[in-house]
Amino acid sequence: MAPASPTPEPTSDRPRAVGLLGGGVIGAGWAARFLLNGVDVQLYDPTPSSVDDVLANARRAYARLTLAPLPVEGTLVMCTSVEDAVGGVELVQESAPEDLELKRALLADADRYAAGDAIVCSSTSGLRPTELQSAMARPDRFVVGHPFNPVYLLPLVELCGGDATSPKTIERAAAAYRSVGMRPLHVRTEIDGFVADRLLEALWREALWLVNDGVATVEEIDDAIRYGAGLRWACMGTFLTYRIAGGEAGMRHFMAQFGPALAWPWTKLMDVPELTDDLLDRLVAESDTQAAGRSIRELERARDDALVAILQGLRGVETGAGETLLAWERGLLGAAPRSPRRVPASWVDYNGHVHESRYLQAFSDATDALLGRLGLDPAVGSYFTVETHLRHLLPLHAGDAFHVTTEVAGVDEKRLRLSHTLHRDSDVVATADQTLVHVDVASGRAAPVDQAVRERVEQLR
């Protein structure tokens, strides 16, 4: 929803290798995000847990998330010490449990063994960076980089420096995170819980009260969010939503209208519910009911599918997290080497086949790629397809790797004929012969193409 910002160039800032301390849900999420963005990962965790599971989830999600060519996956090395994990990396990311002394010790160790130009980050949800960096010999290179689960899909990462953090460290961390498709948010004031967790915590406390008081079940509370305000929160947050609700009269009018309600008894936030056995028993039972027998793995996949769908939807309207996705994809398009393109699940129709229109989409993308090399000035004129002859020879399935080759079959003053072939390994899956006509933008009619463009076409031929 924000005004367009310049497209970042992610790959130039992408670290070659990172060292991860901690491999729980968050650490494994970092591993997945970095590996799938082509970054080598050195991971240290005394009790290595579910990195493989999270990585499998992430691979599945990325196959649905983007059509852009992903880089070749980074290499994962499991290390047996902090020293091994941080050796030779450009960025260290600590994701240990929320225990100040444990984190302080790990970060001091990382500082001791990491290369002089590496930065050292912590995933803490809310511990203060000034305290975390206090045992480091070089605290200036430390910054909090607080991500959100699942780390490989949610773009937000809160950056918060302590008293000794240098501005350069914050800049470098932001660039590194941006290079792997994230959206850094600089929290300029050091407070417990930063910004996002304060908001999460407020909602979570109120939700616990509602369960505690027997007002609603956990499923009803989730429904009260996801069918209503949750949809707005995914695109606009809270203030811009309310600005709109205030109408042309503006934010001051909105506050005059709804400010008084702040004093009404609409929350029980003045206190924290006691986590009694009774409350815990109910929470657990209601959560089991809501899960309806689905395993965590099933729930993770359902969550990831929904997040991918939301992100792709927001990309289409270039809003919020969709803008972040778009910038990341544009970065990927500029990077080499590329993995082959794969058939996304969204191309499959209700019969389980790749929809015939998606074959044409692949050919059309190839046409666009070729036109992009001709140096056409879109303000003057452009080629438009007038005719396509499509032949299907073999079926294509979701997940299949494929590539399209294109030949210039003919060119004259106004027309361009292209022959595309869609390959899977050595098989020819489909072909398309297309006739395009050059149209003058001013007149809207067919018109001869510029001589320079014509020459470039002849060269390609």
Added chain:
Amino acid sequence: MAPASPTPEPTSDRPRAVGLLGGGVIGAGWAARFLLNGVDVQLYDPTPSSVDDVLANARRAYARLTLAPLPVEGTLVMCTSVEDAVGGVELVQESAPEDLELKRALLADADRYAAGDAIVCSSTSGLRPTELQSAMARPDRFVVGHPFNPVYLLPLVELCGGDATSPKTIERAAAAYRSVGMRPLHVRTEIDGFVADRLLEALWREALWLVNDGVATVEEIDDAIRYGAGLRWACMGTFLTYRIAGGEAGMRHFMAQFGPALAWPWTKLMDVPELTDDLLDRLVAESDTQAAGRSIRELERARDDALVAILQGLRGVETGAGETLLAWERGLLGAAPRSPRRVPASWVDYNGHVHESRYLQAFSDATDALLGRLGLDPAVGSYFTVETHLRHLLPLHAGDAFHVTTEVAGVDEKRLRLSHTLHRDSDVVATADQTLVHVDVASGRAAPVDQAVRERVEQLR
């Protein structure tokens, strides 16, 4: 994310006419939702405001939201009294300002003049139904139906009865709301603020503290939501998200891990920030910065586009509000008369043109519709496209109404040839000649089609 529920049959419960009391943002939103679902609206508001603007937004949003044929729009009648507005309707919806005495008087009036079998609902955000219904002669037919802005897009409506409300009234209101694409949530315990507004209010209070304390600007706070947890809230709410974060160890483990943080100083919810001139000035100034010169109308459209994109994304994975959309569309597909199909915004490529592959999609849908009438048994065999010859004659734009006509151009033992034409009014926009081959499911090879199917093709021809 919930287990699949039986598809509701919305149209049978759809009211013929409703009476709306109040035409502000919420009342106008109700008007738009009912009108676009083919329900006649009688609206009373002593100072009629922006119904036309909201209706224009809603028409634009629905054109993007669904390909299903919308019913013919209902008729809007502006009334000069409560009596006129509620006369002859099946449902009354009061959306006056949050003033208990005003609402109580309006509802008593509505009760006096409405037909005996009408139900009477209030859009209140949090006033108690028992108090609202206390002046009605027939309080049993009253229930709170609390919607969320924009009412024409967000599916949630909280239902909450008072002491005198009959169960039948709650059932009837739920069916009526469901018939216009909404998702009723029965709040079984009568509390101030119901469920959703308690959660909204908690987050909003914390957000105001963050601005008050100068920790973050309103734009940074919105970003902390929409790039992170807001994306999860749109699909899963808060409890199911945390269940997953707890992993296989379950909800009790999660609470043991994160329960202690509830006692940490991560919120300032114990108090309400005073709305000083200084705080208001900053809120207003930061909100202006965030809006970056965009008008409320522009922001509304950006919001609606994003919500449509999220809803369509969630429909694709049959999750949450996407399931609600799907059920509504299925209901619409069963209803007549139909509006012509329109070009959705999602068919437009980065150049602003309808993507050539989407023309083929429209033709492919026409092929599917024809195949659906042939009585093919998908367990035995089906027709597959082997060749398409596509011609583009005129450009098509987002929002254009169009229809496709299909002729059977030839049929033999194994092959079927179809000629499609895409029309916009009397113009021919594009054509497609397709050759399909009948494939036997067991062998995966071309095979003669069943004689009965062949005869139905000859009849269609």
